[in-house]
Amino acid sequence: MSEFRVDPYEKGWMVASGILLFFFLLALGVSALYGFRLPDDERHTERNPTAADSPFANPGVVERSPRRFDAYLWAQIWSFAPNEIKIPAGSTVTFHIASRDVQHSFLIERTNVNVMVLPGQVTKITARFDEPGEHRFFCAEYCGIAHHIMFGKVVVGPRS
Numbered sequence: 028m029s030e031f032r033v034d035p036y037e038k039g040w041m042v043a044s045g046i047l048l049f050f051f052l053l054a055l056g057v058s059a060l061y062g063f064r065l066p067d068d069e070r071h072t073e074r075n076p077t078a079a080d081s082p083f084a085n086p087g088v089v090e091r092s093p094r095r096f097d098a099y100l101w102a103q104i105w106s107f108a109p110n111e112i113k114i115p116a117g118s119t120v121t122f123h124i125a126s127r128d129v130q131h132s133f134l135i136e137r138t139n140v141n142v143m144v145l146p147g148q149v150t151k152i153t154a155r156f157d158e159p160g161e162h163r164f165f166c167a168e169y170c171g172i173a174h175h176i177m178f179g180k181v182v183v184g185p186r187s
């Protein structure tokens with residue numbers, strides 16, 4: 028009967044894996060006790076805010092200063108509200124997107140916008156639109172039977 032022996036090199040990796048597992052467990056414990064924040068989590072929101080002062084009570088585009096806009100959108104099965112954003116060329120738009128139900132995402136073609144939209148969170152991302160034209164936006168996270176019809180567009184008009 029041969030002696031049970033672990034190669035020192037393998038033993039080293041077993042110990043390293045054990046240490047890693049300990050830190051993963053620690054991270055899990057800390058996040059369970061203190062909660063965790065996702066990138067771009069601006070603030071938490073109610074699923075159906077009824078407060079009159081919530082920008083999500085009346086979603087749409089708000090001009091904050093010349094060519095600077097805030098756009099508030101609801102993502103819900105299976106549409107965006109509103110599903111059309113109109114701005115003049117040269118605009119910078121900060122999108123604030125919240126989900127009413129399940130996990131969605133928000134992707135604007137020909138931009139670097141491609142973010143998750145999670146229930147109970149507000150996703151915030153800024154994009155600049157220099158040229159007139161249309162950019163379609165989509166839900167790019169499978170969210171059910173009619174996921175494929177969940178889209179809208181950013182219409183960039185002539186420079187004002």
Ligand code: CUA
Binds near residue numbers: 170
């Ligand atoms: Cu919403 Cu896919």
